[in-house]
Amino acid sequence: MNVSTEYFNSTEVYPFTIIQGILILRGFRIALLGFNILFGVPIHSYVLWLIAREGRIASEIFNLNLTVCEIIYSFIFLTQILPRISLDLHCFLQGLGITGRPLFHCLMCVERYLAVVHPVTFLKYKPLRYRVICCIVVWITTLGSCLAVIQTSSNMKTYIWFFSLQFxxxxxxxxxxxxxxxxxxxxxxxxxxxxxxxxxxxxKRRAFHLILITTVTLVVMFVPFAITGFLTVLQQQEQQKVSLIWFLGPCCFILAGFVQPVLHLHRAGKLCLCSS
Incomplete structure (x- = not known):
């Protein structure tokens, strides 16, 4: 989702103000991704350590895989500052964020849904092996999505429809x-x-609140990108406005990744506001 790269690769000539806006946007993206790797990796690693220390790997396996997904995605920052890293790796990690994140969120929501609405079915498929199978399927699906993003990244319209339909x-x-x-x-x-x-x-209330929070997280994660993506296609003659509205999408997409670890730390009583 790097519209500034498209503009620089284009053969059209833009006014200086447009180029300046794109450079500011790129700097903002680098700072935002730097914030994500600086704070995201330690927080997610701490969550992994808590899950392992408490011996709750079986019950928290979806959250564990989501955390691993978030850690890997954080390294997309390196594709912005190291020119030797190819664009394909950047697109690969974008696919990880577009598909892997929401899929693991969906698994957690479906698990709570089965526990509340179909408890017999939930107990039947509660053993760890079924959860591991679900995680493997999600990782394979995410890998396919990463490859699809690499293939469609050069076509903005196809790229927008791809992540919008997933959303x-x-x-x-x-x-x-x-x-x-x-x-x-x-x-x-x-x-x-x-x-x-x-x-x-x-x-039931706990399950409802968790599903509600993950649903709102998904909306915050995707809606700004969907809006800005469609506006990019529809307003091709207004690159200045397009550049400005792309500030919101990456910010929401990055910050949404902190919701789940904060919830886990809240449940574990590791936040300052929970110390009492």
């Missing part, structure tokens, strides 16, 4: 899980009384 698919899955859990939260199971009912409703 709609992932959002549909998460919205389905969100609505289903919300309906289950409003209904009471047969024979539920007193403390048991309260505990089950608490579990």
């Amino acid at each position: 709609l698919l992932f959002l549909s899955i998460q919205l389905f899980c969100l609505v289903a859990v919300l309906r289950a939260l409003k209904q009471s199971g047969p024979g539920e009384k007193g403390r048991e009912r309260e505990e089950e409703n608490h579990m």
